[in-house]
Amino acid sequence: MQDVDLEALIQGVIDRNRRMTAKAMTLLESRVPEHQEMAAKIMEKLLPLTGNSIRLGVTGVPGVGKSTFIENLGVYLADAGHQVAVLAVDPSSKRSGGSILGDKTRMEKLSAHANAFIRPSPAGETLGGVAARTREMMLVCEAAGFDVILVETVGVGQSETAVAAMVDFFLVLMIAGAGDELQGIKKGVLELADGIAINKADGDNQDRVAQAKKDLENAMHLILPATAAWQTPVMTCSSVVEKGTVPVWEKVLAHRKICKASGDFDQRRKNQALEWMWTLVDEGLKQMFKNNQNINAQIPAVSHQVAQGKISPSAAARTLLSYL
């Protein structure tokens, strides 16, 4: 990366050159300060070219069939002429170097498709860092002319919230489980959903899927929709039936149309950008706080005293802040 020609790299992204696009993303992921500066310059140049994609987030617990769903939908869209990029937010990923073998194996057909680009989750220690890089990768993909961005999350930690905050439509994939319990959705995830799809609606699973759909529809009535104009639908889909994921895509398009007409679409994107700025400010402040060696040395002892009830949380906070 010594002799990076920034202009060539930017032009390469704009020309949808895969190697250049991947290289720009590697710069984004780098923690070398010099690379980060270059990445910031690239982002500023690409920014005017971003925003023109359909951003779809997909979550669901392991076993729900996320990868197969994304492959099925991705191939359908790529066949139809869309340029499809698949990104992921997985803070548990310990990927080193840039191997994308895992994702390529998981999405064999899609990864071989001329109109598709798959990039695994950036490695990182904090969800904030991983989400930050994924969000910027999404912008790089848009600048490169990808018009559908699928952002997958593995459903651990708070990654759903991070993904919901960067997409136009947040899809929760589920399967019909034993009894009426479905599969123990994590706190708050249903309430982030713009749509829920019960996967594996095929073969002799259909009755259980119909029951799960009914249960979920009842549950969703208890939750106020995020957008007045849109009531979160409960859909069914299959990744083994041909075009089994198309009804979900049609809902994504319907949502887009309704929200663009109501102004909710623009408002959501603006809010996401502002929230994003404030998240980065907060993280910057926390980083500054934690990088302060005096403070860092005090945290274990102060935390222990708070947990033991020896000092009050407010006295502890005052003590720590006083070192700034």
Next chain:
Amino acid sequence: MQDVDLEALIQGVIDRNRRMTAKAMTLLESRVPEHQEMAAKIMEKLLPLTGNSIRLGVTGVPGVGKSTFIENLGVYLADAGHQVAVLAVDPSSKRSGGSILGDKTRMEKLSAHANAFIRPSPAGETLGGVAARTREMMLVCEAAGFDVILVETVGVGQSETAVAAMVDFFLVLMIAGAGDELQGIKKGVLELADGIAINKADGDNQDRVAQAKKDLENAMHLILPATAAWQTPVMTCSSVVEKGTVPVWEKVLAHRKICKASGDFDQRRKNQALEWMWTLVDEGLKQMFKNNQNINAQIPAVSHQVAQGKISPSAAARTLLSYL
């Protein structure tokens, strides 16, 4: 407040002198730096005497009968010899001076009870500030020997999260509404609940309550419980029937017993104290950031550029942080 004798004030609280307890709380609420210093000293002295109450949070949308529920339960507990304090978190409260007329009118019997103490929500501009003061008022009440603290929240904004983070049991009151919609619970609130009670289970309302109970139980199966040892129960109660709120209290006691045995009780309190410390650190950092005049002058223009897509959120955050 000029000549506050701190030792006398602290002893007054310990002796459960109402005037002194109220005075300590007024110091806690004051924004005069000198008062805040005194309040901090009082808190440190009282801290060893805190922690010995049952902390019950109560939420529910307006019309659900929160005040009558609290009055009914409070009178029952006070009659049984408990010392009952009622606090509130209401960031929309614009109370001036310290009038508690509103709450006294709402809870006529309880406010006249020798074993009860009612203090309305601190006034404040931010939820964080209001919650901070309520949390410290709770500690003052515990030091004064109140063994049941009822913390009410009005169900606006994020006040439920703030209250759930300071109590041992978070109760969501509901009523049976039209059809299966109940009353449009706010996002995330059901998932904070340690118990749900459908109020107004009396007279000819009983059938609707039974149906609502069934719907809610189905919905709650979709949500992972916060504590492995405890599945959030859906109860019914009435504030017009004598002892109509007692079954709810019995669940609170059952929850306490189970969570103490499993260790979840101590863990929850420790976690709450640590989370509280970090919340205060974060707020202190944000305050420092917003008090910086150079930054403050830049925020409107920078926010506008982000909303318009002229600069990226990360460049904007870097710009703002660079002024620190």
